[in-house]
Amino acid sequence: MVAAHNLKHALFCAVITLVISWPIMGLKLEAVGTQITLQGADPFTWIAIGVAALAVFLFQLFREAILGRLGMLKSLNPMADRKPMPQEKRLKLESIGLTLLIVLALIWPFFVSRGSVDLATLVLIYIMLALGLNVVVGLAGLLDLGYVAFYAVGAYTFALLSQYWGISFWMALPIGALLAALFGLVLGFPVLRLRGDYLAIVTLGFGEIIRILLNNWTNVTGGPNGIGGIPDPTLFGMEFGRRVKEEGNVSFHETFGIAYSGEHKVIFLYLIALVLAVFTGLVIRRLMRMPVGRAWEALREDEIAARSLGLSRTGVKLSAFTIGAFFAGFAGTVFASKQGFISPESFVFLESAIILAIVVLGGMGSQMGVILAAIAVTILPELAREFSEYRMLIFGAAMVLMMVWRPQGLLPMRRRQIKLSTGE
Amino acid sequence: MLEVQNLSMRFGGLLAVDQVSLDVQEHEIVSIIGPNGAGKTTVFNCMSGFYKPSGGKILFRGQEIQGKPDYRISRLGLVRTFQHVRLFGRMTVVENLMVAQHRHLNTNLLSGLVATPNYRAREQKALDRASYWLERVGLMEMANREAGNLAYGQQRRLEIARCMVTEPQLLMLDEPAAGLNPAETRDLDQLIISLKEDYNVSVVLIEHDMSLVMGISDRINVISQGRPLASGTPDEIRNNDDVIKAYLGEA
Numbered sequence: 001m002v003a004a005h006n007l008k009h010a011l012f013c014a015v016i017t018l019v020i021s022w023p024i025m026g027l028k029l030e031a032v033g034t035q036i037t038l039q040g041a042d043p044f045t046w047i048a049i050g051v052a053a054l055a056v057f058l059f060q061l062f063r064e065a066i067l068g069r070l071g072m073l074k075s076l077n078p079m080a081d082r083k084p085m086p087q088e089k090r091l092k093l094e095s096i097g098l099t100l101l102i103v104l105a106l107i108w109p110f111f112v113s114r115g116s117v118d119l120a121t122l123v124l125i126y127i128m129l130a131l132g133l134n135v136v137v138g139l140a141g142l143l144d145l146g147y148v149a150f151y152a153v154g155a156y157t158f159a160l161l162s163q164y165w166g167i168s169f170w171m172a173l174p175i176g177a178l179l180a181a182l183f184g185l186v187l188g189f190p191v192l193r194l195r196g197d198y199l200a201i202v203t204l205g206f207g208e209i210i211r212i213l214l215n216n217w218t219n220v221t222g223g224p225n226g227i228g229g230i231p232d233p234t235l236f237g238m239e240f241g242r243r244v245k246e247e248g249n250v251s252f253h254e255t256f257g258i259a260y261s262g263e264h265k266v267i268f269l270y271l272i273a274l275v276l277a278v279f280t281g282l283v284i285r286r287l288m289r290m291p292v293g294r295a296w297e298a299l300r301e302d303e304i305a306a307r308s309l310g311l312s313r314t315g316v317k318l319s320a321f322t323i324g325a326f327f328a329g330f331a332g333t334v335f336a337s338k339q340g341f342i343s344p345e346s347f348v349f350l351e352s353a354i355i356l357a358i359v360v361l362g363g364m365g366s367q368m369g370v371i372l373a374a375i376a377v378t379i380l381p382e383l384a385r386e387f388s389e390y391r392m393l394i395f396g397a398a399m400v401l402m403m404v405w406r407p408q409g410l411l412p413m414r415r416r417q418i419k420l421s422t423g424e
Numbered sequence: 425m426l427e428v429q430n431l432s433m434r435f436g437g438l439l440a441v442d443q444v445s446l447d448v449q450e451h452e453i454v455s456i457i458g459p460n461g462a463g464k465t466t467v468f469n470c471m472s473g474f475y476k477p478s479g480g481k482i483l484f485r486g487q488e489i490q491g492k493p494d495y496r497i498s499r500l501g502l503v504r505t506f507q508h509v510r511l512f513g514r515m516t517v518v519e520n521l522m523v524a525q526h527r528h529l530n531t532n533l534l535s536g537l538v539a540t541p542n543y544r545a546r547e548q549k550a551l552d553r554a555s556y557w558l559e560r561v562g563l564m565e566m567a568n569r570e571a572g573n574l575a576y577g578q579q580r581r582l583e584i585a586r587c588m589v590t591e592p593q594l595l596m597l598d599e600p601a602a603g604l605n606p607a608e609t610r611d612l613d614q615l616i617i618s619l620k621e622d623y624n625v626s627v628v629l630i631e632h633d634m635s636l637v638m639g640i641s642d643r644i645n646v647i648s649q650g651r652p653l654a655s656g657t658p659d660e661i662r663n664n665d666d667v668i669k670a671y672l673g674e675a
């Protein structure tokens with residue numbers, strides 16, 4: 001028996017769907033000569049809108065029943081009934097799997113197209129970003145919506161250093177990361193006392209401030225025009241371009257006596273990103289098991305209890321912000337080098353949202369989950385190019401479905417089991 | 425070792441604690457009792473630095489600590505439990521105990537990342553201390569469970585163990601027996617006495633369970649509606665007219 005209340009609610013939702021989709025999809029602007037006129041869309045769109053409204057109506061009407069069913073569909077979730085493996089076996093399997101994966105990742109680029117390698121580099125950059133944000137959001141439990149700001153700091157540091165002082169990628173890499181870390185520290189101070197929604201809003205604002213600053217400080221950052229001509233990384237002083245740009249350098253293909261190919265550079269960048277991503281993962285994994293990592297989680301679980309045991313909120317929060325920002329700086333430097341050109345447009349809020357979505361999808365705190373989610377979130381939209389207009393829609397739908405089926409994320413964090421010696 | 429002098433705490437118009445004084449000597453169990461809402465937890469909150477008292481002094485080994493930040497007070501060796509258990513629920517039992525030993529560990533990031541011998545030795549020592557206390561409170565089997573999944577009585581014991589691994593000098597327990605069954609309460613009774621006898625810790629205890637309080641306290645302070653009502657040995661308190669009246673009035 002469906003209650004009257006449900007019926008009212010469902011009707012309301014359906015009407016809202018109509019009201020929203022009518023102007024967005026049902027009307028079209030057409031240029032007729034110099035005039036712009038408003039026209040109705042073709043009948044197919046209208047039918048689609050009607051169907052959508054009907055779907056919303058029915059879903060809302062039988063919402064409880066549908067969601068209940070979905071929750072029960074355990075068969076859709078292959079991991080549901082599996083018993084957890086004993087830790088030793090799991091660790092062994094995991095390390096074998098990881099080694100294989102890394103070896104594969106090292107060989108793979110030599111056999112595929114340039115575009116795929118390029119995309120893979122982007123995936124690795126997102127992995128670095130998500131692993132870093134995982135420290136702040138997943139471990140320390142601080143909702144940071146402005147994470148992209150630190151990514152921008154890393155990228156712009158490299159771009160500006162190379163533009164004004166001709167500093168190379170390898171020099172800029174640590175400088176960019178350290179400067180981003182410094183920004184993390186600086187942002188950390190004013191938000192120490194904030195929590196939850198307030199923290200989210202302030203960090204969101206911080207992200208926007210950095211972007212607007214980059215946009216408007218035209219004589220230094222080039223404003224919306226961005227900065228171009230960012231150099232590629234070199235390998236022991238060897239450049240990857242057709243011609244050597246910097247005096248004293250030699251070119252890669254001449255040194256080895258092979259024909260010039262644009263692919264060398266792409267693969268080299270990919271390998272750098274791979275090494276840095278593995279480095280990021282390993283360092284953070286280690287941090288998680290150190291006193292600082294435990295302190296992050298303790299603060300997330302119960303701040304008052306953590307303080308009653310002598311942990312200082314200031315130290316713990318700042319370390320999370322700083323270390324998270326550090327790795328965003330890393331990713332930013334690689335990104336600038338990969339693109340060769342950066343502008344504030346690459347550092348909009350949507351980027352923060354995507355990185356956050358990766359962390360949440362992956363299962364807060366879990367590194368493997370975050371890596372899987374980073375791959376999925378970056379590659380799937382590329383595969384579904386035809387639907388690119390509906391990208392955000394699909395993305396949103398995927399998030400909602402995830403929250404229904406696996407609110408804990410793809411691979412929720414598994415706690416390390418510690419062997420204790422009995423008796424003293 | 426601890427002396428509270430004329431402590432007052434005002435929340436807006438409400439004077440929750442009014443001129444309360446108490447002292448704790450080395451090797452002593454001192455209880456604070458009083459009807460619901462008397463201000464007992466508020467006294468604890470002032471002593472542990474969660475609230476900045478509106479008036480009065482708190483001296484720990486001669487040093488004024490009122491208004492100091494909570495984590496500093498805890499590092500001095502004054503550690504507390506909470507009326508409503510506060511564990512790190514999604515961390516394992518051992519991890520809860522490791523977090524508490526932060527101060528005894530090598531927290532230098534670089535030593536940790538390269539795992540220097542000093543780092544590893546201190547980590548191992550902390551693990552040993554953790555297993556010792558897990559054994560002591562009977563939670564060894566639960567070591568790798570998530571703390572949030574423990575039974576209520578086990579959570580209470582874990583909270584005490586978590587305080588003890590910090591090697592405190594003064595332990596403040598806020599209603600540790602609340603929600604425990606009679607058998608568990610008896611164990612707790614033994615545990616608290618042993619903390620005093622074997623580990624040389626002084627205890628300040630807030631508790632409603634009168635048989636527990638009367639049985640193990642060296643001295644008792646009674647407060648009612650924020651004001652001190654009586655103080656003395658269990659026998660003196662048992663026969664104090666004001667106390668009897670206050671408790672009968674409540675019932």
Ligand SMILES: Nc1ncnc2c1ncn2[C@@H]1O[C@H](COP(=O)(O)OP(=O)(O)OP(=O)(O)O)[C@@H](O)[C@H]1O
Pocket residue numbers: 435438440458459460461462463464465466467507
């Ligand atoms: N943060 C606060 N803000 C305002 N009032 C408070 C605050 N904390 C406590 N109080 C008030 O102070 C009084 C004393 O509270 P307290 O929690 O100290 O009592 P208690 O003796 O611990 O009681 P119980 O036995 O129920 O735990 C109560 O009236 C309470 O409402």
Ligand SMILES: [Mg+2]
Pocket residue numbers: 464465466507
């Ligand atoms: Mg209380």
